[in-house]
Amino acid sequence: MTRKINPVLKMLLEYGPIVAFFIGYGRLKDEVYTFGGTEYHGFIVVTAAFIPLLILTTGILWALTGKLSKMQVATVVLVVLFGGLSVWLNDERFFKMKPTMIYLLFAGILGIGLLRGQSWLKLVLEEAVPLQPAGWMLLTKRVALFFFALAVANEAIWRTMSTEAWVSFKTFGLPGAIFLFFMTQGGLFKRYGVEEKPEA
Incomplete structure (x- = not known):
């Protein structure tokens, strides 16, 4: 059963990760981090943080409303797939x-x-x-x-x-x-x- 939630909260859950990605990239774009002997530029680090954040906010949205659109589900799947490939291959x-x-x-x-x-x-x-x-x-x-x-x-x-x-x-x-x-x-x-x- 679909449940209604506060529109502002819904907007924060849907667009919060995107805004966080933008802010995170702005702060870390010129940084380089070393993990396990491999150097990762700020973009990759922010991408690695964006993936679980999107999964978390989408999960909260689903828990609160009882429903996710097909577009939301597909977006999460593709973010995990392509974002994961970027982090894994450092590309x-x-x-x-x-x-x-x-x-x-x-x-x-x-x-x-x-x-x-x-x-x-x-x-x-x-x-x-x-x-x-x-x-x-x-x-x-x-x-x-x-x-x-x-x-x-x-x-x-x-x-x-x-x-x-x-x-x-x-x-x-x-x-x-x-x-x-x-x-x-x-x-x-x-x-x-x-x-x-x-x-x-």
Whole structure:
């Protein structure tokens, strides 16, 4: 059973680890630490701390609400996988590829649903955004293309720009882009929105 929690607490649990990563990287980016005879730059150390922090906050969120979205579960799995590879191999590139994999995964899943004539986005957002079937199909197409664009943008930035620029993009650019995208869908929500029927 899903339980509601304080919105501020929910936001802290969801975005706290990302902000902590940004702050930690800002303080440790120029540091080098030696563990077991191997040197690790600040980025790798912060990544190693980010993984258990994300697992902890996601676990607390699940304990408090009784529910996690598929996106939250997939994010934790990919963070553990790619973040773990970065720490294990002492190579920051794996962690930088994580957003690319996440957005390609969701774009691909939504695309498969569209090919089957279904909006799998509706399964996730139906309660929050009631839309007509045609609206769901159009929104799903737009979200799939948007996720694909974010994957391309992440690849372009981490491969051509500095680590500091990528960390800023990941912390502020990606969430900001998602917020702006849904803000621009107001016309679609208005055109295809389903009005709730008043109770008798």
